[in-house]
Amino acid sequence: MTRTREVDTPHGPARVHLLPGDGRGVLLIGHGAGGGVSAPDIVAAAGVAGAVGLHVGLVEQPYRVAGRRAPAPATQLDAAWTAVCADVRTLWDDRPFLVGGRSSGARVACRTAAATGADGVLCLAFPEHPPGKPEKTRAPEIDAVTVPVLVVQGERDPFGRPGPAPGREVVVIRGDHSLKSDVNGLREAVQSWLEARLRR
DSSP, X not given: OOEEEEEOOBTBOEEXXXXXXXXXXEEEEEOOSSOOTTOHHHHHHHHHHHXXXXXXXXXXXXXXXXXXXXXXXXXXXXXXXXXXXHHHHHHOOOSSEEEEEETHHHHHHHHXXXXXXXXXXXXXXXXXXXXXXXTSOOHHXXXXXXXXXXXXXXXXXXXXXXXXXXXXXXXXXXXXXXXXXXXXXXXXXXXHHHHHHHHO
């Protein structure tokens, strides 16, 4: 049964929708810049994680909890996310401790992976660059991650996509940045990656 927990952060309260699993590990998922935790790809990934026995937390950033649509600066997003991760670990200290998000949320999870002690990062539609501006790359954010990473990206995503790298798996599915066109493909990719994390 889902329960909701408010978490104090340096930038106001965040909200976490907690879906308890069988204790095989934890996965926290953050939302995109303008969307919420009900995005189809987040819901699909959460369902797969629950099915393989993970506790799942869907994290709403403080700006969303406060009713604002415009995202907070990156430093505020990162600080709030780090506070949420620390709080959730007081509830569920199971390993592996996995983090992730869609779009902007994936960037946050990558930037804070070391600080949160993550054992892996799930990136749904990682925005490699703004549409039409490949020179403004965000690659250093994902390149800095030293734990296993899964990127699920739409083949027609105008935000580009990261390339494969050691420890990083990139799965390209039908569709665009929303990842709505091939939910089954997304589920298969996420399930395979999560099961590999649980075998370690």
